[in-house]
Amino acid sequence: MSKSQASLEFLTTYAWAFVGIMVTLGALYYFGVFDFSRFLPQECIFPSQFECVAFSFVGGATDQIRFRLVNNAGETINVKRYSISNDLPIPLSCTNPSAFNGWLAGEERDFAFTCSGGGFIDNERTEAEISITYCAPATAGCTTGSAVDHTLSGKIKAVVT
Amino acid sequence: MHKKAQPALEYLMITALVLGIIVPTTYILFRTTSESNVKILYSQINQIGNNIIDTAETVFFSGEGSRIVLEVNMPKGVTNVKILANRELVFDIVSELGTAEAVFFSKATIPIISDDSTAGCINNGNCGLSDLAGEGLKRINIEAIDVSGTLKVRIMEVEG
Numbered sequence: 001m002s003k004s005q006a007s008l009e010f011l012t013t014y015a016w017a018f019v020g021i022m023v024t025l026g027a028l029y030y031f032g033v034f035d036f037s038r039f040l041p042q043e044c045i046f047p048s049q050f051e052c053v054a055f056s057f058v059g060g061a062t063d064q065i066r067f068r069l070v071n072n073a074g075e076t077i078n079v080k081r082y083s084i085s086n087d088l089p090i091p092l093s094c095t096n097p098s099a100f101n102g103w104l105a106g107e108e109r110d111f112a113f114t115c116s117g118g119g120f121i122d123n124e125r126t127e128a129e130i131s132i133t134y135c136a137p138a139t140a141g142c143t144t145g146s147a148v149d150h151t152l153s154g155k156i157k158a159v160v161t
Numbered sequence: 162m163h164k165k166a167q168p169a170l171e172y173l174m175i176t177a178l179v180l181g182i183i184v185p186t187t188y189i190l191f192r193t194t195s196e197s198n199v200k201i202l203y204s205q206i207n208q209i210g211n212n213i214i215d216t217a218e219t220v221f222f223s224g225e226g227s228r229i230v231l232e233v234n235m236p237k238g239v240t241n242v243k244i245l246a247n248r249e250l251v252f253d254i255v256s257e258l259g260t261a262e263a264v265f266f267s268k269a270t271i272p273i274i275s276d277d278s279t280a281g282c283i284n285n286g287n288c289g290l291s292d293l294a295g296e297g298l299k300r301i302n303i304e305a306i307d308v309s310g311t312l313k314v315r316i317m318e319v320e321g
Contacts, residue, residue, distance in 0.1 A: 010166065017170075036185040040192055045199055047263055048207040075266040129259070138269050139246045147287075148245050153261040 038125055038159075046154035049073045050132075053108065059122035059160040065094065065113045067130075067156060070106070075136045077103045080149060083131040084113050092118030092128055101137070120160055127157040199256045203263070205236045206252050210265035213250060213301065217314040220305045221271045225312055228304040230319065235299050242293040244316070247272040247286030253294075267314075274308070276317040292318035 028034060044052035044067055055067040065084065071077060078101040085091045094113040103109055119126040132152040135142035142148050212231060220227045240260075241253040250265040250273065267273050275288040282288035293299055302319045305312055 014166070014170075034185075036188050039185070039189055043196060045196060045258065047203045047261065049263060073264065073266065136249070136264075136266055138266075139249055141246060148249065150249075150251070150262045150264050151260075153259055155258050 040125075040157070042125075042158040044154070044156045044158075047152065050152050050154070052154060052156075055156050055158060057120070057126065057128075057156075057158045057160040059120075063115055063120060065092075065115055065120075065128050065130075065156065066110065068108055068110050070108045071103050072106070073136075074105050075138065076105060077134045077136050078142060079103060080133045080135065082111075082113070082133070084115070085129055086118045086127050087129075088117075088119050088126075090117045092116075092120060092126075103134075122160050125157070125159045127155060130154045130156065195257045199258055202236050202238050202254065202256055205234075206239065206254060206263045209233045209235070210250055210252060210263055213303065213316060214265045214267050216303045217267055217273055217316065218271055220303055221312065221314050223305065225305050225307050228302065231301045231303060233299050233301060235293065235296055237296040239294050239296075242290040244273055244275055244282075244286065244288040244290055247274065247313075250290075250316075272311065272313045274313050274315050276315065290316060290318075 032038070042055075044055040046052040046069060049072050050069045051072055053068050053070055055065075058064045058066060078099075080099050082096040082099075084094045084096070092115050094115040096113060097111055113128075115128075118128070130153070132154075133149050134152060135149045137143060139148045212233065216229050216231055220229055238254050238256050239252055240255050243251050243253075245251055248267045248269060248271070250267070252263040252265075254261045254263060272286065274282065274286065275290045277288040277290070279289070293301065300319045302315075302317050304315050306315050307313075
């Protein structure tokens with residue numbers, strides 16, 4: 001009798017301790033203590049030929065992904081189209097800026113995409129995968145077709161502020 | 162009973178604490194490392210591409226028959242290399258960020274070709290250079306040659 005009582009008391013005491021620990025862990029998780037991604041740096045990664053010199057995810061009523069690239073390709077290029085998305089179940093959906101011609105070598109250009117979905121929520125960290133299709137007008141076929149089109153891919157990871 | 166339970170609980174708490182430190186540290190380290198790898202890859206490709214184009218320019222202006230052999234260490238992730246329209250050296254890259262292209266432009270007056278003998282290369286200047294793809298040391302022969310009265314720079318891998 002005394003053995004079973006001790007066993008029951010042991011189970012009762014440590015079951016409560018276990019429940020207490022689980023509730024504490026749940027609360028910590030709820031308040032984002034285990035969201036380790038917020039300790040990661042905000043980054044904008046593009047190839048060296050199109051270096052990303054500035055970027056921001058602007059929240060509030062604006063909801064824009066903005067970044068600035070410098071053309072280090074050593075060649076004037078025409079930007080034909082864009083694509084932007086991410087890996088979330090409801091991916092980013094953005095209004096793309098206009099295509100343009102004559103991005104001079106060494107020139108900085110600003111790009112702004114008005115976005116929704118894709119975890120684009122104020123004070124939350126999210127990411128955007130960007131593709132830009134371009135060609136060099138000095139190369140034959142740039143303005144007449146897509147045979148010499150190239151894709152520039154980059155990724156931005158930042159907090160929406 | 163209490164004497165056994167107390168060290169067990171302490172053991173559990175210490176294990177939890179250690180895991181609580183190791184797991185997030187590993188996660189942050191892994192993410193940071195993979196992003197650094199992409200930056201290093203882009204930087205290496207940039208250096209190799211510029212080196213080839215600069216060398217092509219040098220041999221072109223040195224005249225027919227001039228030749229330089231470059232030794233480059235191609236990084237992992239380069240799936241294909243090609244020349245487009247006799248002036249664009251294109252590296253197809255696969256990295257943690259997905260597929261991408263790195264393009265290096267030769268001057269319009271300096272046509273570049275490879276040892277590709279297909280009609281696409283001869284007629285349109287779209288030449289394969291897939292020998293350069295793949296990880297490892299590559300010896301690249303860059304030579305100014307006369308092709309039907311036009312001076313061109315031929316880029317090709319050489320064995321040994």
